Amino acid sequence: MPSLSRYLPILDWGRRYDRDAFSNDLIAALIVTIMLIPQSLAYAMLAGLPPEAGIYASIAPILLYAIFGTSRALAVGPVAVVSLMTAAAIGQIVQTGTAGYAAAALTLALLSGLMLLALGLFRLGFIANFLSHPVIAGFITASGLLIATSQLKHILGIKAGGATLPEMVVSIIGHLGQINPVTLAIGVLTTAFLFWVRKGLKPMLRRLGLGPRMADILTKAGPVAAVVVTTGLTWGLGLNAHGVAIVGSVPQSLPPLTLPDLSPELIGQLLLPALLISIIGFVESVSVAQTLAAKKRQRISPDQELIGLGAANIGAAFTGGYPVTGGFARSVVNFDAGAETPAAGAFTAIGLGIAAIALTPLVYFLPDATLAATIIVAVLGLVDISILKKTWAYSRKDFAAVLVTIVLTLAAGVEIGVATGVILSIVMHLLHTSRPHIAEVGLVPGTEHFRNIHRHEVITHPDLLTLRIDESLYFVNARFLDDYIQDRLTRAPRIRNVVLMFSAVNSVDFSALESLEAINHLLKDRNIGLHLSEVKGPVMDRLKTAHFLSELNGQVFLSQYHAWQMLTRQNMERICPTGS
């Protein structure tokens, strides 16, 4: 049943599941579960939701992705960027902390899930390609800065607000008088400890003689240690009485069955954010999945990934969660810990289910500042300012896309930042193609190859003008070619034949066809031949359907060399070398 296993990849790997894979998956699941408990609580806080929402959002979605997804190592659940976007989308509509807020998060997850599913079923995964690497890099970096700044209030123990970077900074400065010194001490020490775990612990453990894998696992357990120590201190010293904000009581329960708010007004307001969350979540997830699959020479199917993520989000919507996607950090840990199949995800879900029932009372005294420190250290790893330097060196256009995306994401939010970055990238690309590079070419001596007369020592002929058009011809540049040839002929009155070398013309649309017809008439009026060479198959097929070829005042040559031979044969003695 190849068609069924296409939509249910579990039928494929499930059939070959054995004991080795089971034990590997189980170990990976244990490590990921330990890492996910504090992370899930922290991201729920970032999304403006109660802590248990983060754990619930990791259980059903992971199981559903295990059935429908194609990546062997992807771990699905709450991630930083999507949590931020959830808070931004719902925060504009509903008051944080209300029941309506949590219901709206379910609606957002449902809408996002349905959109992902529809994109997958209609095989529209390619729309993610419109997010260029510079836009993604700029948006991820800016989100990291935004998220880190948004958590500063928990480290300082103040009640600041704001949705954009300037708003947050102003609000934090306005509330500096209310800093809680005990919270600040916990926050700063935990942040410093976690940074040290990230940078210094692993080399130290290796020097102490631990194997690389064990050192890695202990390093990943750093946040758990921070949680245990700060929770213990807060409980032992009664720090919550000194104004330290704590997580408080979390219900002891498996994920509940929940119904999203389906009021048309709310759905209308959330459609656009849901689309953006879907696309960005998909891009993040598919990037991670492709990277990990390539390491084991496996392949993922982007359209089926959309279906897997769609199912995961729909699952989140009905089990008290919020929008989820395949996370970078959790997936890499899962992969490094040896996960072989999506069953590792299922075991993680079981582990988190046990945690949700048994462990939630233990986090009552967990300080918010510890969670904030976990988030800050995680997201600052996403910030990569070097993309500005790299794109500046390579291309000013790509640099502009990164810069605009970063600045607008920080100043006006993720949606405006990403949308402007995408539109700017498209406009810059179109403008680039609107003034094509056109090279006058000549024959490289001793070969049949033709190159730009200004870059290579080549042979030309005074009666013959050969122009290599370095762009597909379409409406945006149709007029340009017409103008260019008219100008060029005015400056070279001796020319008897013009060859347009079509080796780089990948398509000719109707507007460009009309321009070519106009050029043909113009040259015919002036008694100048118009020829084409090296026309690609698809372009030739298209031109044959029009009358252009039958009216062409010249010939179509298979190769430029053939055109050269035919058009210069009469006057070989007049060929002269040129070039720099």
Place this chain on the structure above:
Amino acid sequence: MPSLSRYLPILDWGRRYDRDAFSNDLIAALIVTIMLIPQSLAYAMLAGLPPEAGIYASIAPILLYAIFGTSRALAVGPVAVVSLMTAAAIGQIVQTGTAGYAAAALTLALLSGLMLLALGLFRLGFIANFLSHPVIAGFITASGLLIATSQLKHILGIKAGGATLPEMVVSIIGHLGQINPVTLAIGVLTTAFLFWVRKGLKPMLRRLGLGPRMADILTKAGPVAAVVVTTGLTWGLGLNAHGVAIVGSVPQSLPPLTLPDLSPELIGQLLLPALLISIIGFVESVSVAQTLAAKKRQRISPDQELIGLGAANIGAAFTGGYPVTGGFARSVVNFDAGAETPAAGAFTAIGLGIAAIALTPLVYFLPDATLAATIIVAVLGLVDISILKKTWAYSRKDFAAVLVTIVLTLAAGVEIGVATGVILSIVMHLLHTSRPHIAEVGLVPGTEHFRNIHRHEVITHPDLLTLRIDESLYFVNARFLDDYIQDRLTRAPRIRNVVLMFSAVNSVDFSALESLEAINHLLKDRNIGLHLSEVKGPVMDRLKTAHFLSELNGQVFLSQYHAWQMLTRQNMERICPTGS
């Protein structure tokens, strides 16, 4: 003073003005003036303005264009499409027939003039290139149908309304009971007469022995004859007492000095329509000007044309007019009548000035139905349904653009129709480039030329895979190339070297560079060489700034033939012919 005469072309042609040019210009002006009097009244009616606005809009704008414009034959003034767009833009905001309506038309002309001027000064004329030929053709055809339908009420003598085709048809049907039979008789007979003048008069005059030019002039005077006869009949028989709507009293005056309404609210509402009117007016005008200039081997400067049209519209705003542009019909008449310089336009302005003072009382009894007939016959000449057939034969994408533009212009108005047509054209172009044509190529025997193995009999080598990528590489297709090569290698495990033939790759952006780096790493891991051939100068310059070339697991070859020679030298005996 080359720089001054660039902005003031009058300094250029004015210096060489002589007696011959003067007499030719004077004759052309006389003919155009006679044609413009009924046309100006009719288009003002179409725009929902009093008749004199049409005459005023032809005087100052023509003079200003004569100073700043570069076309020798373009005649600037009210045109059908811009009149329709003016009515649509203002009709949504102000009640037709009020003083506020006329003031808003002045504001629209001022905004349009300032935008055109700004586009010209910043040399942004290329934005008109985003209107593809199919979108323009579709929009012109739909506008012709819309305008003709909008005039039916004057032919029928009823008070119908509506802004879109369905609205108009419903409104006309609802008012059919109020048809005025006398008006209907005048309207139908005039329309039939004008159609006959268009199709039948000229051949008849030629058969009667008249010269072609004289026959042409008499044909163009047809509308004047219709005006004279129907006005005379209405006056003589007192038809206005039988319910025939007439033009009525028109002030006897030169264009007055007027001030546009500058309230910020009105300006805000008119910004977008003004931009669209500017761009569409510019496209119409520049198309006519280029066509006429090419016939005399003259050149126009699109950016200076923007300045000329900008000045004309600003002039219209302060002299009781409304948005103007270079009209097709009037410009062709001007050209055919022998106009040599923009002075012909100035003489036309003088003629219309005299008409505004002396002739306006004569049009008191002119029936609206006659003007409507003039418009209908003129605009039905714009309707060209054959564009649907032509684009269908050439390309389904271009056909879709025409169809969507026509349907939406008719059903939802010019602004939505054109905007959707432009966006659809851009999206279809981007989608086309998102899945590039990639051809596997081999050597054409006896040449150094490489072609698609599926279209030509070529020689290939089993160790060597040569892919010609028929598209610039940029973010929209960056992932596609990566996927394509991975798939291709899975199906051909024997390959030792991959050559990417870059003859059709006109640019490589940062996203595509990262994809190329990923492909390079992938092939390096599998011990397969990655080579490039026929990389264009601008692309090579760009790749040199990145580290890609130094890390490339292979070489860059000047020509594909050179790559072939180098990479197959060791195993020449294994070369085998393939192909159909």
